[in-house]
Amino acid sequence: MFDPRPSALDLSDPCTAESEVSRVGRVKADVPGLQPGDREALRRIARSRRVPHGLATRAQLVVDCADLGISGAAQRASVSETTAAKWWRRYREGGIGALHDVPRRGRPTAPDDVVRRVLGCALEDPPAGAARWSTRTIADATGVSQASVSRIRRRSFPKESPISPLLQQLSTAILTYVDVGESGCAVGFAASNGESAVERDPPPALADAVETVVCARLLRPTYDARATTLLNRLTRHVSGPMTVIVDCEIDDAARQWISRHPDVDVDVHHVPGADWLTMRQAIWDTIDLSQATQLREVQQLIRAARRDGVEEFSWWRTTDPASVLRTASVAAKEPPGGDLSYVVRGICMALSAGDLSAGDAVSPRSIARLSGVSPGRVADALAVMAEDALIDRQSGRYLIPALTTRDVIETYTARGLLGTAIARRLASDESELPPVVEEQLAGIARCHESGRLSEASAIDLDLQDELARACGMPRIGAMFIRLTLQLRLFIAIFGLHYRYPTAEILADDGLILAEIRRGDPEAAVAAWRRKIDNCAQYMLNFATERPVKS
Known part of the structure; x- marks a missing residue:
């Protein structure tokens, strides 16, 4: 169910616990002192290797104050009772967020346009030969000094974030939703029982992907914040339980919308746009490491949207996390x-x-x-x-193949023959196509409308595989799916800029499905061959522009 509070990240409300803590008295663990749910969150912070040492120490100190009293906690932490009492008082008045260090004053911040140029590199592919952006390559690309790049990144991506307590309640999270549109931005998470980055060092590629997801907000220069529009977009694509963070305030209209949708199991929280990028570290610490591959795919989709000049982007998981992320x-x-x-x-x-x-x-x-x-x-x-x-x-040793135009011709020839058998069998059979095929075609249509070209190509391959599985010919289906894997490798080796235009994907797939449903095997085969010819021609055209062997 939606949380109707304006923001669960507002940690300024005083603690409502009624117990009084003496300067030297011992407080039992069952005496009210910590806010509900804070004990486990504080313990996670205290054990984390990803938060500053001072914050971890203060988190443990607060737990000890609740269990041992001020004097006992001070003795255990080897600090004065005055220090222990100060941090206990700050926690009681401001919650976990009050334990964070207050940012110190420094030199004036860089102009907004410079900051956007520097941070916007996360939305672009790194320079040729570089796996990821570095402060040096960002400086070279933007014309900003490397020292300034480092300062901008430190200020934009602090190690402490007001969102940390919220995500720590999930322990480990799976990214389920990313939305950037005219009315604002939203990201959604579902709880997971997997392994997080706090528990194990994550691959650098994971941090790189998380940064791109957070920086997706920079796809648009301006926003007309409307929480109700964000909520409507959200409920069209996802279902709970899910924790959603939005960058526009939950106003009266949004609260009324929430009250009219009690069946939607989504908990909504507000992070102001100015603090949006501070979420990077908190998400990195919490994200399920087994989602690394999928996050890299989301990163590529966001970068493709930037290349295409698209100012809107939506991505959502279409399956239950347990069915995709394996233990x-x-x-x-x-x-x-x-x-x-x-x-x-x-x-x-x-x-x-x-x-x-x-x-x-x-x-x-x-x-x-x-x-x-x-x-x-x-x-x-x-x-x-x-x-x-x-x-x-x-x-x-296993080596990445150096592709030739002959490889492309051979693969599409085999794919055309296998697909002909699949299309003929499906059109001759009276059974219904699986519902997921229609969902995938609708997904391609949405990608076409919003200009998400790379994602449309990926869904197109998924749709073809679903037809192969549905044809009732296991050997042919398995061979066809292996060829799909080969095509994915081809596209990655050639470079992810190859695209089969979405208008033609939509037209070809729609015609194939229509002829199959009409029960006309010859027309279905003709539609399939037309699609294969189009695909092969685009791949060959692209291959001839690359330095591949003939």
Whole structure:
């Protein structure tokens, strides 16, 4: 259910606990002192390796004050009773947020346009040969000194954030929603039982992806904040339970909207636009590490929107997190071949980040960090991929293939033949197509309307795979899906700027589905062949512009 409070991040309300704490008295653990839910949040802060040492010490001190009294807490922390009493009083008056350091005064901040240029680099691909942006490459790209870049980033991405207590209540979170539009910005999270960055050092690519997600707000220069519009957009795409953070104030109109939708299990909180970027560290600390690959995909979609000049962006998870993010125990029960799609996605992420290129050896350990699959099972999947000619194998090493135009022709020839059998079988069969196919076609239409070209291409491949699964021919379906993995690798090796225009994707897919539903096998096959011809032509046109072998 929606939380109708204006902001759960307003930590200035005084604690309502009625117990009085003596300067030297001992307070029992069952005596009211800590606000509801704060004990566990304070303990997480105290144990965290990601927060400043002073904040962790103060968090433990407050817990000890509630359990041992001022004198006992001071003795345990080796501080004076005056210091212990001061931080206990600050917590009682301002909650967990009052334990953070107050920012010190420094030199004047950089002009807004300079700040936007520096931070906006997160929305662009890094320079050729660089896996990620650094202060030096940002300075070179923006014309701002490296020292100024460092200062801007430190001020924009502090280690402490007012949102930290909120996300720490989730312990570990999965990103479920990102929305940037005329009426404001929103990000949504669902609780997870996975492993967070606080518990284990995350890969640098994860921090890079989180920064792009937070900086997506910079896609638009201005906003006309309307909370009700944000809420309406939210409920069209997602369902709870979910924690949502918005950058516009929850006004009276929004509260009325919330009261009229008691069935929506979404908890909404407000972070002002000026503080939006401070969420980076808190999200990084809380995000489920097994979502790393998907976050890199979201990062690429946001960067594609920036390249296309699009000022609106929406992304939402279309499946339950448990069905996508696997725990180690679940992954261990799957056959090696079942890891292929995860491993291919990990390789594509490494290719897009510049960590891999054609001819490079694939490190199972590196792909394991990106894919959420163990190194041993990555090695097994790489062996299967080599047998299927998805990658090369030389002297016991697995290499990214150097593509040729012949590879493109061969892949699309095989895909055309297999797809012909799939289209003919589906059109001849009287059974209904799976509902997800229609949902995917609608998703392509939304991408076309909003200019999200890269995402439309990815959904298009997913739709084709769903048809392969639905045709009732397991061997042909499996071979077709393997070719889809090869196409994903092709696009990543060529560079993620390759796109099959969304208008043609929508027209071709719509015609194929219409002919299948009409029960006309010949027309369905003709529609499929037209689509394959279009796809192959765009890929070949792109390949001839690249330095690939013929």
